[in-house]
Amino acid sequence: MRRIWVVLLMMIVLTCSAGAIALVWSVARVAPSPSPRPTATVPSPVVTLSPSTPSPSSTRMPPVGTATPDLGVFDGIARMVEGLRELRATGPYTRALMTQAELRAYQEKEFEKDYTPEEARQDTLTLAAFDLLPRDFNLREFLLDLYTEQIAGFYDPDTKQFFVISEQERPGILERVTFAHEYTHLLQDQHFDLVALGFTDDESKRPKDVDDDAMLARRALVEGDATLTQLLYLNHLSRAEQREWLEAAQRQPSEVFDRAPRVIREELTFPYDAGFVFVQALYERGGWDRINAAFRDPPASTEQIMHPEKFFSRERPIRVTLPPLTDTLGSGWQLVDENVLGEFFLRVYLEERLSASRAEEAAAGWGGDRYAVYVNEAAGQDLLVLAVAWDNETEAREFVEAYRAYATDRYGGDPVREAEGQALWVGEDVLWLERSGTDTLILRGPSEGVVARVRSRISWPR
Numbered sequence: 001m002r003r004i005w006v007v008l009l010m011m012i013v014l015t016c017s018a019g020a021i022a023l024v025w026s027v028a029r030v031a032p033s034p035s036p037r038p039t040a041t042v043p044s045p046v047v048t049l050s051p052s053t054p055s056p057s058s059t060r061m062p063p064v065g066t067a068t069p070d071l072g073v074f075d076g077i078a079r080m081v082e083g084l085r086e087l088r089a090t091g092p093y094t095r096a097l098m099t100q101a102e103l104r105a106y107q108e109k110e111f112e113k114d115y116t117p118e119e120a121r122q123d124t125l126t127l128a129a130f131d132l133l134p135r136d137f138n139l140r141e142f143l144l145d146l147y148t149e150q151i152a153g154f155y156d157p158d159t160k161q162f163f164v165i166s167e168q169e170r171p172g173i174l175e176r177v178t179f180a181h182e183y184t185h186l187l188q189d190q191h192f193d194l195v196a197l198g199f200t201d202d203e204s205k206r207p208k209d210v211d212d213d214a215m216l217a218r219r220a221l222v223e224g225d226a227t228l229t230q231l232l233y234l235n236h237l238s239r240a241e242q243r244e245w246l247e248a249a250q251r252q253p254s255e256v257f258d259r260a261p262r263v264i265r266e267e268l269t270f271p272y273d274a275g276f277v278f279v280q281a282l283y284e285r286g287g288w289d290r291i292n293a294a295f296r297d298p299p300a301s302t303e304q305i306m307h308p309e310k311f312f313s314r315e316r317p318i319r320v321t322l323p324p325l326t327d328t329l330g331s332g333w334q335l336v337d338e339n340v341l342g343e344f345f346l347r348v349y350l351e352e353r354l355s356a357s358r359a360e361e362a363a364a365g366w367g368g369d370r371y372a373v374y375v376n377e378a379a380g381q382d383l384l385v386l387a388v389a390w391d392n393e394t395e396a397r398e399f400v401e402a403y404r405a406y407a408t409d410r411y412g413g414d415p416v417r418e419a420e421g422q423a424l425w426v427g428e429d430v431l432w433l434e435r436s437g438t439d440t441l442i443l444r445g446p447s448e449g450v451v452a453r454v455r456s457r458i459s460w461p462r
């Protein structure tokens with residue numbers, strides 16, 4: 001699943017081109033009013049303005065930018081952000097304003113290069129296998145619309161450029177706060193190398209051993225840090241400016257976001273909401289030094305983001321493997337995705353049919369997983385395999401009880417067959433649930449025969 005990054009993902013992996021870090025208007029909704037403050041436990045640092053900040057290139061406009069705005073106001077913000085974040089810029093960069101129409105054109109060009117219709121179709125089929133999207137959902141076009149509406153600014157680690165979205169030539173309060181957020185990404189890149197962390201469109205530069213769940217965790221660190229710095233910057237504005245920013249942010253359009261499927265909204269906001277809470281926990285443990293250390297040894301899973309104590313104890317995910325199943329399935333079947341789901345997406349999956357609190361409880365205790373989605377497009381069939389390792393047997397049992405409720409709701413009744421640790425539901429498709437010790441296995445396919453063949457091929461439990 002190429003996560004919708006744009007802040008979003010696939011959140012798909014998308015995000016303002018596949019490696020750009022994007023600030024969305026939605027972030028404004030989590031800021032306190034009228035005086036946004038990170039928290040009483042995060043003191044505002046003393047700001048020392050540095051006269052030696054490297055000069056940006058703001059007169060050399062990128063080809064996509066046509067405005068010739070007065071960007072001098074950003075210089076003072078850059079110096080303040082450096083003082084707040086306690087990092088100094090070490091090299092040149094390019095900044096520019098971009099209109100919403102230019103943003104749309106930019107995104108269309110990036111999608112043509114980095115997110116083909118075939119890739120979008122694969123992502124749709126993967127999410128459909130988890131009952132998170134309809135199979136006919138036009139994901140690519142929807143993400144273009146969403147990014148055009150929601151992106152307030154973005155930084156591209158590949159080109160060292162960042163853009164603030166604006167329809168006016170003189171930056172207002174929205175543009176100034178967005179600049180503070182995006183300038184933080186520039187500082188992160190110059191000090192911790194965002195490309196090396198995986199935020200790049202160049203696949204040859206991405207770390208090979210970082211799965212989708214780990215990348216979402218890294219994005220939460222990056223966006224949580226920038227959100228904390230943004231709120232510290234807001235804290236240094238006057239009360240009138242804070243109110244002006246909050247009111248202006250809340251006036252921004254959200255029609256596309258409001259009608260987005262829940263999975264897209266959840267992944268869009270997770271890096272900012274959960275990431276901010278995670279970074280707060282780091283700050284409370286050791287200030288900016290502790291946050292900087294996390295960039296050098298980043299979180300390995302969304303579990304560590306959602307439960308910072310597991311990051312502090314370095315509780316690493318359990319490695320789970322699955323065998324190739326194309327030959328087992330036969331002609332017409334192909335693998336469209338295989339990766340790690342993670343605690344965050346497992347919770348999102350369960351919330352389709354369970355309450356948020358029960359889904360959260362059931363997903364907690366996640367230790368590691370591996371999923372695979374196979375599709376037979378001609379027959380309109382798919383196969384989902386999800387193997388999860390749990391921290392202990394109690395957690396595994398709790399998940400099974402919750403998932404039984406999920407399946408009973410999906411199929412409109414109890415299992416048609418069950419034995420100790422096993423259950424089978426039959427409807428328009430077939431669902432198999434199994435537990436052994438701390439391991440659970442879910443298979444959903446078009447028929448009992450297909451599911452039985454797949455089960456015989458999987459060496460399980462671990």
